[in-house]
Amino acid sequence: xxxxxxxxxxxxxxxxxxxxxxxxxxxxxxxxxxxxxxxxxxxxxxxxxxxxxxxxxxxxxxxxxxxxxxxxxxxxxxxxxxxxxxxxxxxxxxxxxxxxxxxxxxxxxxxxxxxxxxxxxxxxxxxxxxxxxxxxxxxxxxxxxxxxxxxxxxxxxxxxxxxxxxxxxxxxxxxxxxxxxxxxxxxxxxxxxxxxxxxxxxxxxxxxxxxxxxxxxx
Numbered sequence: 001x002x003x004x005x006x007x008x009x010x011x012x013x014x015x016x017x018x019x020x021x022x023x024x025x026x027x028x029x030x031x032x033x034x035x036x037x038x039x040x041x042x043x044x045x046x047x048x049x050x051x052x053x054x055x056x057x058x059x060x061x062x063x064x065x066x067x068x069x070x071x072x073x074x075x076x077x078x079x080x081x082x083x084x085x086x087x088x089x090x091x092x093x094x095x096x097x098x099x100x101x102x103x104x105x106x107x108x109x110x111x112x113x114x115x116x117x118x119x120x121x122x123x124x125x126x127x128x129x130x131x132x133x134x135x136x137x138x139x140x141x142x143x144x145x146x147x148x149x150x151x152x153x154x155x156x157x158x159x160x161x162x163x164x165x166x167x168x169x170x171x172x173x174x175x176x177x178x179x180x181x182x183x184x185x186x187x188x189x190x191x192x193x194x195x196x197x198x199x200x201x202x203x204x205x206x207x208x209x210x211x212x213x214x215x216x217x218x
Contacts, residue, residue: 021158022184026192028152028168035152036196039170040074040138042145043182048160051143053078059114062125062135064091064106069125069135071205072171074145077120081137083112092128099123099139122171134205136171161186172198172205 028039059080062070064087075081083093085106093112094103099121104112117123117139127133138145144164146154156166165179173196184190 022161022186022188022190024156024159024164024166024182024184024190024192026146026148026154026156026166026168026194028148028154028170028194028196031195031197033195035148035150036170036198037148037150037152038072039148039152039154039168039173039194039196040072040145041148041154041156041166041168041192041194042074042138042140042142043156043159043164043166044142044144044179045160045162045164046181048162050141053143061111062137064093064127064133067091067127067130067133069133071134072136072138072147074138074140074147075117076143077139077141078116078118079139080114080116082114085110090129091133093125094128095123095125097121097123100137103128122169138169159184161188164190166192168194168196170196170198174199 024043026041028036030036053076059082060075061082061084062073063084083104085091085108088108090107092105095101099119100117100123102115106112120139120141123137125135125137144156144159146156148154161184163181163183166182167179177194177196180192182190182192
């Protein structure tokens with residue numbers, strides 16, 4: 001009986017904790033007001049402590065499907081990643097970024113050994129066989145992040161009640177805008193809107209149909 005009561009109390013506390021959490025709804029547009037997909041929004045609380053990362057969690061999988069990576073992937077510093085090859089041909093995944101370097105040959109239906117992303121920053125991932133395959137991993141010191149969809153929107157969920165500095169990042173942006181200070185109370189929803197300029201040359205995204213000498217922007 002006591003065990004059941006303890007479980008019920010724990011469930012109530014968990015639900016009330018979730019109810020007290022705050023959200024921030026964000027939208028990202030370009031200079032002309034068009035929505036921007038694949039932008040990463042993230043928040044850093046000014047006063048509330050950052051929750052500790054789980055002691056043990058399942059690795060995050062980054063799949064290669066139809067000779068393409070997921071375009072952007074945010075993660076918390078210390079996360080473990082495995083690379084999967086769902087294609088019928090081989091890939092060689094690599095990065096020479098300062099935040100993480102590796103080279104991983106992957107034949108078909110293979111899962112790599114775990115890779116720990118232990119330094120905050122941008123990790124550009126490519127395939128040395130297929131030049132158009134480019135992915136961007138943003139390693140963060142906060143657990144509060146989300147990726148914008150085709151409408152340019154994303155929601156940062158379960159933030160503590162606090163003033164948060166909300167940032168935006170996109171692989172094609174020119175100059176990062178200043179973070180927005182957003183104050184949210186328990187159970188409330190804040191709003192963040194960004195306008196960013198994208199590089200006109202499109203060097204951050206290669207056209208897979210003609211990877212030599214031609215680039216595209218979204």
